[in-house]
Amino acid sequence: MLKTETPSTQHTDLDLYPVEDLVDALLDDQALAVHAVKAASASISAAVAAMAPRIAAGGRLIYVGAGTSGRLGILDSAELFPTFSWPHERAVALLAGGLGAMFEAVEGAEDDLSRGAADLRLLYPAYNDVILLVAASGTTPYVLGAMQSARTVGSLTVGIANNAGTPLLAGCDVGVCLDTGAEIISGSTRLKAGTAQKIVLNTLSSALMVRLHKVYGNLMVDLQATNAKLTERTIRLTMHATGVDAAAARAALEQCQYQVKVAIIMLLKQQTADQAQSLLDQTNGNVRAALSA
DSSP states (O other): OOGGGSOOSSOTTGGGSOHHHHHHHHHHHHHHHHHHHHHTHHHHHHHHHHHHHHHHTTOOEEEEESHHHHHHHHHHHHHHHHHHOOOGGGEEEEETTOGGGGTSOOTTGGGOHHHHHHHHHTTOOOTTOEEEEEOSSSOOHHHHHHHHHHHHHTOEEEEEESSTTOHHHHHSSEEEEOOOOSOSSTTOTTTHHHHHHHHHHHHHHHHHHHHTTOEETTEEOSOOOOSHHHHHHHHHHHHHHHOOOHHHHHHHHHHTTTOHHHHHHHHHHTOOHHHHHHHHHHTTTOHHHHHHO
16 A cells, blocks of 8 residues: 555544644644655755756746645746746646646546646647656556656656655656655645645755746845735845845836846946846846856
């Protein structure tokens, strides 16, 4: 039996616990997700190293999953545009049962291997695309079908599963095994298995964006100022990076449509918005390289 499906031998009287003990037990079990991810750090690093050149060459991130795993892929893909100005069309997510399954489970959709293959083919995957295949069991047919389809065209496949020795991990170019073990509520992989998956997806996409120069130091300098909160954030980030006051930061940002990278170059190199953008274009968006030019 898969570890994630094996009934836990701990907390067998969970339903009898006082609420304080119940909450503590659930939280303690969730903390094990972090340990499982740390144990997989070498394979996570290998995945980032393999992903970066393909995405830099124009590839897409394509997330594939069913149930909780698929919903976590959609969440990670959706957050890349506001956080890093990553184009929507280069972060695509497939969920067994379609996008409607985001809100209401579509029973049986995950069991359709041919549907997984067909859904991925409809995206016309190419060599530089990176396919992030997520399944707690490591045996989900929908995800395995997508994996097989991706392999036929040479796309990079990264498998993320919570059980070792499973077909998903064995069949992908890079396998990330998150050995979270039995769930405190037996079989409910929306708990620590899902938590570990979310940490890995966040880590993979964030590390990738750092490698693609979407971060300067540890500052999120390629965000989209799409609301009042984010507009104020662009001002604070520009102030922090350049040492100017709020008025100077806002004035520079107003001249470049609130692009923090451009504002930083403008202020530190005393350039116009067009000159700063040209420098960034020449250095592939690398703020450090643009400042040294």
